Every structure is written in structure tokens, then in C-alpha cells.
């Protein structure tokens with residue numbers, strides 16, 4: 001096991017990783033930007049180094065600074081958290097060239113799965129259902145029209161280097177396909193420096209179901225069941241839960257088994273998530289792999305009782321998984337509500353500022369993963385998430401009621417938050433009935 005690791009991240013996930021390490025007896029080295037100097041979670045690390053200015057491009061994204069801190073701090077491994085460098089294959093490769101273990105997948109699996117066309121090919125080879133679509137990249141407009149003619153409208157043009165919804169265009173006829181095709185290519189080139197696009201049948205009003213996995217470096221892989229992340233707005237998830245409500249048992253088992261097949265056939269190790277969309281007939285289709293620990297990992301931890309960050313560290317150090325699939329039971333229901341400092345009256349734009357008053361909920365099955373405290377200044381430089389409320393109860397109905405009660409305990413002054421929106425969602429009959437898809441929020445509020 002590692003004696004000491006560096007955490008190349010900030011905020012709640014840095015604190016989450018520090019806590020996991022302290023429990024395991026692993027020492028931690030934190031890094032921080034000038035904006036995060038003096039943050040309370042830093043004092044829980046054994047050491048902390050400033051790596052630059054507030055802007056992430058001048059600190060948390062600077063590979064050389066992080067490697068320098070790792071060498072000065074004498075660590076054996078780096079945990080990247082999520083965001084920043086977490087899915088940067090080059091960073092993972094640099095770590096290993098410097099004889100520092102990257103707590104994540106091998107850089108070659110990150111490259112193979114980071115490219116969506118290549119991920120689709122891996123899924124196809126593993127006999128995992130993919131959305132009907134083009135055979136690889138679509139090079140020109142004539143090919144695009146031919147593919148759309150074969151699969152039928154509506155279609156979705158996607159960037160192979162994309163993800164998270166960037167550079168996608170829906171086309172419902174030849175005319176919009178022509179304009180969408182060149183627009184998508186240009187946007188992809190601009191955003192990802194890669195103009196490559198492919199085409200899929202557009203699935204209307206899908207649910208977003210993802211499967212959590214953990215794999216070791218010895219070929220063992222288990223899933224921790226699924227999460228439903230359909231409650232999102234403009235590709236920003238607001239509420240995630242496990243298990244997915246109203247999912248037939250056979251579909252659930254198929255989707256989880258498919259995810260394990262894909263991860264095994266990719267030779268992938270460490271924690272990962274396989275994302276699917278589910279159509280209105282409960283047919284599921286692979287869309288992408290997230291080669292990192294995700295924001296919403298706690299709901300899977302709550303239902304399975306497995307600490308995913310500790311598992312990541314164990315398998316990165318070369319240990320064999322000590323989990324057996326048949327022992328991983330999903331108990332009860334867990335719901336996570338992201339608390340963002342955002343202004344509902346200003347299209348939910350970030351609302352930085354000082355938290356002047358803070359009271360947080362507690363009690364049985366109530367978890368609040370957050371780095372903030374009274375007096376904390378939310379920086380405009382980073383994302384707006386200030387914490388995650390995770391509620392675990394024996395049934396979904398109880399979890400929803402407990403989440404509603406817990407949200408009512410919050411007292412946050414100084415900044416506006418997404419708590420009022422979350423309360424409206426929890427009070428909505430469609431949400432209560434688990435009738436949610438990715439368009440629910442936009443259709444309803």
C-alpha cells in the first residue's frame with residue numbers, strides 16, 4: 001500500500017480523498033491555488049503546497065507544478081479526483097514516467113475510451129448494445145446524408161472527442177443535417193481541436209442510466225449497480241439516485257452485465273462509469289465511458305456500503321479486489337442533491353461570494369460532503385458546487401421524504417443556491433413517482 005499520496009484537486013473531492021486516506025493510514029499531500037489558500041480542508045492533509053494563481057490554467061491544470069509538488073512531497077501516487085486533469089491521458093502517462101502511480105486507469109485505456117468512435121467500437125466488440133449509427137467517423141456531407149437515409153431521422157451528430165453534450169446537433173431532415181454537419185465539425189474543431197464527428201439515431205426523451213464499476217490490475221471487475229442521473233439541466237446534473245426507479249429487474253441486470261463486459265474487454269482498471277441512455281421502451285444503448293471517479297459516486301457507496309475512493313487507492317497500489325459480485329447488494333435507496341451557489345433569477349449562473357451563515361442537516365442516513373463553512377468565500381474561478389447532500393433510506397419514498405426534510409434544515413446566507421429548485425423537484429408528482437427523463441427539468445420548470 002502507498003505510504004503517501006498527492007491529491008491533484010480542490011474542494012469537496014479533495015476533502016473526500018483526504019478523509020479516505022486518513023482512515024486507511026495513508027499520508028496526504030494537498031495542493032492549492034492562491035484562491036484556495038487557507039481553506040479548512042487543507043489542514044487535514046499532512047502537507048500542502050501552493051501551485052499557482054487562482055485560474056485553474058495557472059494551477060490545478062499545470063502538470064509540471066503538480067509533478068514538482070509530488071516530488072518535493074515524496075509521494076508514491078497521485079489521485080486526480082474529477083474534472084481538472086482526471087481524464088487527461090497525457091497527465092496519467094507523465095505520472096507513470098516519473099515513477100508516480102496515477103490513481104486511475106492506464107493512459108492507453110483513457111485514450112481508447114476518451115475517443116467516442118473508438119469507445120463505440122470497443123462496445124460493439126464486447127456485444128454491448130450501441131445506438132444505431134455510422135460505422136466510424138463521417139467524413140463528408142454526402143456520407144452523412146447516406147447514413148441518415150439508412151438509419152432514418154431524427155439523427156444526432158456527435159463529436160468523437162466530445163462528451164457532456166458539447167458539439168452535438170440534432171437533425172430532423174436533410175436540410176438541417178447539412179447545416180448541422182458543418183456546424184458540428186466546426187464546433188468540434190474549436191472546442192477539442194478535433195473536427196471528427198459521427199452520427200447516431202436520436203433517442204427522444206431518454207433516461208440517463210450509468211453503471212459504477214471498479215476493476216483491479218489482475219483482470220477482476222465488479223459493478224456497484226446503477227445510478228439514474230436523468231434529473232439534469234443543460235447537461236448539469238442536479239439530482240442522482242441509486243437504484244434507478246421503475247427499472248425492470250431484467251433490464252437492470254442486463255445493463256450492469258453489459259457494463260462489466262465492456263470494461264473487461266477494454267482491459268480497463270480502477271473506478272469507471274459506463275453511461276447508457278434508456279429509451280421509452282426500456283431499451284438501453286451505450287453512449288460513453290467516464291474514466292474517473294464521479295461527483296455522484298456517494299449514492300453507490302451508500303447503497304452498497306463500499307468506499308469507492310479507498311477501493312481506487314487499493315487497486316492502484318496493485319492489490320487484488322477483495323469484492324465478489326454476488327456479495328455486492330444494493331440496499332435501500334440513496335439520493336444525492338447537488339447544492340450549487342447559483343442564482344435562480346439569473347439563469348442559474350454561478351453566484352460567488354461569502355457564506356455568512358451556514359447550518360447543515362444531519363441525522364440517520366444523512367451525509368453532507370462539503371468543504372465549505374461559515375465565513376467561506378466561494379471563488380468565481382471554479383465550479384459552483386458547494387456540497388452534496390446524500391440521503392440513504394430503506395425505500396425510495398422514504399429517501400425522498402428524508403431529502404425534503406434535510407433540505408429544510410439548511411440555512412445558507414450570503415449566496416443564493418439551488419436548494420429552492422431541489423425542493424420544488426422533490427415536491428413534484430412526476431419526480432415522486434420516479435417518472436423522470438433527461439428533459440423533465442426543462443419541460444417542468
Ligand code: MV4
Nearest residue numbers: 131156163164165200201202203208232287438
Ligand atoms: C444522446 C441522446 C439521444 N440520442 N445520444 C448528451 C451528453 C452525452 N453524454 C450524450 N448525450 C446524449 N446522447 C443519442 N443517440 C441524448 C443525450 C442527452 C443526454 C444524455 C445523458 C444525460 C443528459 C442528456 C441531456 C440531453 C441529451
